[in-house]
Amino acid sequence: MITKSEIDKLAETYENIDFIKDDPVRVPNRFTEKKDIEIAGFIASLVAYGRREVFLKKLDTLFEIAQNEPLNFILNFEPEILGDFNYRFGKPDDFAQIFIIMRDLYSKSGGLEELFKYGYENPVEGNMFIPVTDYFYSHAKDNNSQGFKFMIPDARKGSAMKRMCMYLRWMVRKGPVDFGLWDFIKPSELLIPLDTHVARLSREMGLLTRNSNDFKSVLEITENLRKFDPEDPIKYDFAMFGYGVNENRKK
Numbered sequence: 135m136i137t138k139s140e141i142d143k144l145a146e147t148y149e150n151i152d153f154i155k156d157d158p159v160r161v162p163n164r165f166t167e168k169k170d171i172e173i174a175g176f177i178a179s180l181v182a183y184g185r186r187e188v189f190l191k192k193l194d195t196l197f198e199i200a201q202n203e204p205l206n207f208i209l210n211f212e213p214e215i216l217g218d219f220n221y222r223f224g225k226p227d228d229f230a231q232i233f234i235i236m237r238d239l240y241s242k243s244g245g246l247e248e249l250f251k252y253g254y255e256n257p258v259e260g261n262m263f264i265p266v267t268d269y270f271y272s273h274a275k276d277n278n279s280q281g282f283k284f285m286i287p288d289a290r291k292g293s294a295m296k297r298m299c300m301y302l303r304w305m306v307r308k309g310p311v312d313f314g315l316w317d318f319i320k321p322s323e324l325l326i327p328l329d330t331h332v333a334r335l336s337r338e339m340g341l342l343t344r345n346s347n348d349f350k351s352v353l354e355i356t357e358n359l360r361k362f363d364p365e366d367p368i369k370y371d372f373a374m375f376g377y378g379v380n381e382n383r384k385k
Contacts, residue, residue, distance in 0.1 A: 135340030136377075138362045144373035151310050153372065158182040159304055159311055161193050165204065168315055172246050172305060173204040173236070175313075179301040180232065180285045181221050192221045211237045228281030235273045250302070251318040261349065263289035263298055292348045299352065300327035303368050311372075324368040326359060328352045332374050339377065 154160045162175035177196065181189045196219060200207035207215075213230035220226055239245055249266055258264035267289040271277045287293035307321050308314025326332065328347060332355075336342035341358040344351045359367035 135358075141339075141362055141370055141373045144376040145369045148372040148376040149309055149311060149369060153311050153375075156186065156190075157311075158186075158190065158193070158300075160190070161197065162304065162313070164197075164202065167205070169240070169245060170204045171313055171315060173208055173240075175301055175304050176236075176246055177204070179297040179304075180229075181224070182297055182300070183284075184222060189221065195219065205240070208233060208236050208240055222281075223284040224281035225279070227276070228279055228285065231274050231276065231282055232270070232285065235270055238273070239269075247305075247316055247318075250305075250316070254319050258290075261289055263295045266298070289349075292350070294328040294347055294349055294352050295325075296327045296329045296332075299325045299368075300371075303327065303371060307366070307368065309369075321366045321368065322360070322364060324356075325352050326355045326368060326374075327371060328355065331378060332371075335374050335377050 154163055158178040158181075159175070161178035162171045165171045165174055174197070178193055181193055181196070183189065197204075199215060199217070199219060211230075211233045213226070213234070216226050216229055216233075218226060219229060236246070239249060243249070249269055250262070253262040253265040256265055258268075267286055270286045271288065274282060276282065287295060287298075289295055302316075302319070303324055304312050305316045306312070306314065306319055306324055328336075328351060330347060333342060333347040333351060336351075336355045341355050342351055344354055356367055359370045363369065
Protein backbone atom coordinates (compact mmCIF):
# COMPACT_ATOMS: atom_id res chain seq x y z
CA MET A 135 0.00 0.00 0.00
CA ILE A 136 1.14 3.55 -0.70
CA THR A 137 2.56 5.27 2.39
CA LYS A 138 1.09 8.31 4.12
CA SER A 139 4.13 10.43 3.29
CA GLU A 140 3.89 9.51 -0.40
CA ILE A 141 0.19 10.22 -0.73
CA ASP A 142 0.42 13.42 1.36
CA LYS A 143 3.17 14.72 -0.91
CA LEU A 144 1.08 14.03 -4.02
CA ALA A 145 -1.98 15.74 -2.53
CA GLU A 146 0.04 18.80 -1.52
CA THR A 147 1.71 19.02 -4.93
CA TYR A 148 -1.47 18.92 -7.00
CA GLU A 149 -3.94 20.84 -4.81
CA ASN A 150 -3.07 24.27 -6.13
CA ILE A 151 -4.50 27.03 -8.30
CA ASP A 152 -2.83 25.67 -11.44
CA PHE A 153 -5.07 22.59 -11.12
CA ILE A 154 -8.14 24.71 -11.91
CA LYS A 155 -7.36 25.67 -15.49
CA ASP A 156 -7.68 22.17 -16.96
CA ASP A 157 -10.41 20.86 -14.65
CA PRO A 158 -14.22 21.28 -14.79
CA VAL A 159 -13.98 23.18 -11.49
CA ARG A 160 -12.76 26.09 -13.60
CA VAL A 161 -16.40 26.71 -14.62
CA PRO A 162 -17.80 27.60 -11.17
CA ASN A 163 -14.55 29.44 -10.45
CA ARG A 164 -15.71 32.11 -12.88
CA PHE A 165 -18.32 33.28 -10.41
CA THR A 166 -18.40 34.96 -7.00
CA GLU A 167 -22.02 34.71 -5.85
CA LYS A 168 -22.89 31.59 -3.87
CA LYS A 169 -25.87 30.43 -5.94
CA ASP A 170 -24.09 31.19 -9.21
CA ILE A 171 -21.19 29.01 -8.04
CA GLU A 172 -23.35 26.09 -6.88
CA ILE A 173 -25.49 26.12 -10.03
CA ALA A 174 -22.47 26.44 -12.33
CA GLY A 175 -20.74 23.64 -10.43
CA PHE A 176 -23.72 21.32 -10.72
CA ILE A 177 -24.12 21.98 -14.44
CA ALA A 178 -20.38 21.43 -14.95
CA SER A 179 -20.59 18.13 -13.07
CA LEU A 180 -23.38 16.91 -15.38
CA VAL A 181 -21.14 17.25 -18.44
CA ALA A 182 -17.80 16.26 -16.87
CA TYR A 183 -17.25 12.97 -18.69
CA GLY A 184 -15.38 11.97 -21.80
CA ARG A 185 -12.39 13.95 -23.09
CA ARG A 186 -11.70 17.02 -21.00
CA GLU A 187 -10.94 19.34 -23.89
CA VAL A 188 -14.26 18.37 -25.50
CA PHE A 189 -16.57 18.72 -22.52
CA LEU A 190 -14.86 21.93 -21.35
CA LYS A 191 -15.53 23.44 -24.78
CA LYS A 192 -19.15 22.28 -24.56
CA LEU A 193 -19.47 23.91 -21.15
CA ASP A 194 -18.11 27.16 -22.57
CA THR A 195 -20.84 27.01 -25.23
CA LEU A 196 -23.55 26.28 -22.67
CA PHE A 197 -22.51 29.18 -20.44
CA GLU A 198 -22.49 31.49 -23.46
CA ILE A 199 -26.13 30.47 -23.95
CA ALA A 200 -26.66 31.24 -20.25
CA GLN A 201 -24.96 34.63 -20.77
CA ASN A 202 -22.69 33.69 -17.87
CA GLU A 203 -25.51 34.29 -15.38
CA PRO A 204 -26.21 30.82 -13.92
CA LEU A 205 -28.88 31.77 -11.36
CA ASN A 206 -30.72 34.05 -13.78
CA PHE A 207 -30.50 31.37 -16.48
CA ILE A 208 -32.07 28.74 -14.22
CA LEU A 209 -34.75 30.97 -12.69
CA ASN A 210 -35.92 32.07 -16.15
CA PHE A 211 -35.22 28.88 -18.03
CA GLU A 212 -37.35 27.90 -21.01
CA PRO A 213 -36.41 24.92 -23.21
CA GLU A 214 -36.17 26.91 -26.44
CA ILE A 215 -33.21 28.83 -24.99
CA LEU A 216 -31.05 25.74 -25.52
CA GLY A 217 -31.64 25.43 -29.25
CA ASP A 218 -29.95 22.21 -30.36
CA PHE A 219 -27.38 22.13 -27.55
CA ASN A 220 -26.32 18.59 -26.74
CA TYR A 221 -23.36 16.61 -25.47
CA ARG A 222 -22.91 12.93 -26.23
CA PHE A 223 -25.73 11.08 -24.44
CA GLY A 224 -27.37 14.31 -23.31
CA LYS A 225 -29.86 15.65 -25.86
CA PRO A 226 -31.61 19.04 -25.66
CA ASP A 227 -34.67 17.49 -24.01
CA ASP A 228 -32.48 15.87 -21.34
CA PHE A 229 -30.80 19.14 -20.43
CA ALA A 230 -34.17 20.92 -20.53
CA GLN A 231 -35.70 18.44 -18.08
CA ILE A 232 -32.87 18.89 -15.60
CA PHE A 233 -32.90 22.67 -15.89
CA ILE A 234 -36.69 22.82 -15.43
CA ILE A 235 -36.37 20.73 -12.26
CA MET A 236 -33.62 23.10 -11.08
CA ARG A 237 -35.80 26.10 -11.96
CA ASP A 238 -38.60 24.82 -9.76
CA LEU A 239 -36.11 23.89 -7.02
CA TYR A 240 -34.67 27.40 -6.88
CA SER A 241 -38.05 29.08 -7.28
CA LYS A 242 -39.69 27.17 -4.43
CA SER A 243 -36.87 26.34 -2.01
CA GLY A 244 -33.24 26.92 -1.08
CA GLY A 245 -32.03 25.17 -4.20
CA LEU A 246 -29.36 22.50 -4.48
CA GLU A 247 -27.92 23.11 -1.03
CA GLU A 248 -31.29 22.42 0.59
CA LEU A 249 -31.79 19.29 -1.54
CA PHE A 250 -28.38 17.83 -0.74
CA LYS A 251 -28.82 18.74 2.93
CA TYR A 252 -32.12 16.84 2.95
CA GLY A 253 -30.35 13.83 1.43
CA TYR A 254 -27.61 14.04 4.05
CA GLU A 255 -30.10 14.22 6.93
CA ASN A 256 -32.43 11.57 5.47
CA PRO A 257 -30.21 8.97 3.79
CA VAL A 258 -31.75 5.81 2.37
CA GLU A 259 -29.81 2.62 3.07
CA GLY A 260 -26.96 4.83 4.29
CA ASN A 261 -26.76 6.65 0.96
CA MET A 262 -27.33 10.42 0.97
CA PHE A 263 -27.54 10.54 -2.81
CA ILE A 264 -30.70 8.43 -3.04
CA PRO A 265 -33.05 11.23 -1.87
CA VAL A 266 -31.27 13.61 -4.28
CA THR A 267 -31.65 11.42 -7.36
CA ASP A 268 -35.15 10.37 -6.26
CA TYR A 269 -36.10 14.05 -6.39
CA PHE A 270 -34.87 14.44 -9.96
CA TYR A 271 -36.44 11.17 -11.13
CA SER A 272 -39.80 11.93 -9.50
CA HIS A 273 -39.97 15.39 -11.09
CA ALA A 274 -38.81 14.43 -14.58
CA LYS A 275 -41.23 14.21 -17.49
CA ASP A 276 -39.20 11.35 -18.98
CA ASN A 277 -36.77 9.77 -16.54
CA ASN A 278 -36.01 6.84 -18.80
CA SER A 279 -34.02 8.58 -21.52
CA GLN A 280 -30.37 7.60 -21.87
CA GLY A 281 -29.08 11.11 -21.44
CA PHE A 282 -31.11 11.86 -18.32
CA LYS A 283 -30.10 8.57 -16.67
CA PHE A 284 -26.44 9.16 -17.51
CA MET A 285 -26.29 12.73 -16.23
CA ILE A 286 -28.36 11.90 -13.13
CA PRO A 287 -27.44 8.29 -12.27
CA ASP A 288 -29.99 6.47 -10.13
CA ALA A 289 -28.30 6.13 -6.74
CA ARG A 290 -30.67 3.28 -5.85
CA LYS A 291 -28.86 1.10 -8.41
CA GLY A 292 -25.50 1.26 -6.65
CA SER A 293 -23.86 3.83 -8.92
CA ALA A 294 -20.54 5.20 -7.72
CA MET A 295 -22.04 8.70 -8.13
CA LYS A 296 -18.64 9.98 -9.23
CA ARG A 297 -19.74 13.39 -10.47
CA MET A 298 -21.98 14.11 -7.47
CA CYS A 299 -19.15 13.16 -5.12
CA MET A 300 -16.92 15.53 -7.06
CA TYR A 301 -19.54 18.28 -6.89
CA LEU A 302 -19.86 17.85 -3.12
CA ARG A 303 -16.09 18.09 -2.80
CA TRP A 304 -16.21 21.42 -4.60
CA MET A 305 -19.04 22.76 -2.41
CA VAL A 306 -17.85 21.48 0.99
CA ARG A 307 -14.04 21.46 1.12
CA LYS A 308 -12.21 24.73 1.49
CA GLY A 309 -8.92 25.21 -0.33
CA PRO A 310 -7.21 26.71 -3.37
CA VAL A 311 -9.46 24.65 -5.69
CA ASP A 312 -12.64 23.95 -3.68
CA PHE A 313 -15.11 26.56 -2.42
CA GLY A 314 -16.24 25.53 1.08
CA LEU A 315 -19.72 27.02 0.59
CA TRP A 316 -21.79 24.32 2.31
CA ASP A 317 -21.39 23.46 5.99
CA PHE A 318 -24.17 20.92 6.66
CA ILE A 319 -21.67 18.12 6.06
CA LYS A 320 -18.08 17.91 7.28
CA PRO A 321 -15.14 17.32 4.90
CA SER A 322 -14.47 14.14 6.90
CA GLU A 323 -17.79 12.72 5.64
CA LEU A 324 -17.18 13.29 1.93
CA LEU A 325 -16.69 10.38 -0.46
CA ILE A 326 -14.06 9.86 -3.15
CA PRO A 327 -15.17 10.59 -6.74
CA LEU A 328 -14.68 7.18 -8.35
CA ASP A 329 -14.25 6.47 -12.05
CA THR A 330 -12.35 3.71 -13.87
CA HIS A 331 -9.11 5.74 -13.65
CA VAL A 332 -9.34 6.26 -9.89
CA ALA A 333 -10.44 2.63 -9.39
CA ARG A 334 -7.39 1.32 -11.25
CA LEU A 335 -5.04 3.59 -9.32
CA SER A 336 -6.71 2.66 -6.02
CA ARG A 337 -6.08 -1.02 -6.69
CA GLU A 338 -2.46 -0.29 -7.58
CA MET A 339 -2.08 1.72 -4.37
CA GLY A 340 -3.64 -1.02 -2.25
CA LEU A 341 -6.71 1.04 -1.38
CA LEU A 342 -9.34 -1.08 -3.13
CA THR A 343 -9.91 -4.85 -3.15
CA ARG A 344 -13.35 -4.99 -4.80
CA ASN A 345 -13.57 -5.79 -8.51
CA SER A 346 -16.63 -3.64 -9.18
CA ASN A 347 -16.48 0.14 -9.54
CA ASP A 348 -19.64 0.74 -7.53
CA PHE A 349 -20.79 2.62 -4.44
CA LYS A 350 -19.41 -0.07 -2.13
CA SER A 351 -15.99 0.53 -3.71
CA VAL A 352 -16.39 4.25 -3.06
CA LEU A 353 -16.95 3.47 0.63
CA GLU A 354 -13.96 1.10 0.76
CA ILE A 355 -11.52 3.55 -0.81
CA THR A 356 -12.77 6.43 1.33
CA GLU A 357 -12.44 4.40 4.51
CA ASN A 358 -8.83 3.57 3.60
CA LEU A 359 -8.11 7.23 2.83
CA ARG A 360 -9.47 8.19 6.25
CA LYS A 361 -6.60 6.19 7.74
CA PHE A 362 -4.25 8.79 6.21
CA ASP A 363 -6.35 11.81 7.20
CA PRO A 364 -9.58 11.25 9.19
CA GLU A 365 -10.59 14.91 8.94
CA ASP A 366 -10.07 15.45 5.21
CA PRO A 367 -9.77 12.15 3.32
CA ILE A 368 -10.96 13.54 -0.02
CA LYS A 369 -7.98 15.84 -0.37
CA TYR A 370 -6.41 12.66 -1.73
CA ASP A 371 -8.53 13.07 -4.85
CA PHE A 372 -5.68 15.38 -5.89
CA ALA A 373 -3.15 12.68 -5.01
CA MET A 374 -4.97 10.23 -7.29
CA PHE A 375 -4.71 12.76 -10.09
CA GLY A 376 -1.02 13.31 -9.39
CA TYR A 377 -0.27 9.60 -9.15
CA GLY A 378 -1.87 9.08 -12.55
CA VAL A 379 0.11 11.95 -14.06
CA ASN A 380 3.38 10.58 -12.70
CA GLU A 381 2.65 7.05 -13.88
CA ASN A 382 1.90 8.33 -17.39
CA ARG A 383 5.21 10.17 -17.46
CA LYS A 384 7.05 6.90 -16.76
CA LYS A 385 5.52 5.18 -19.79
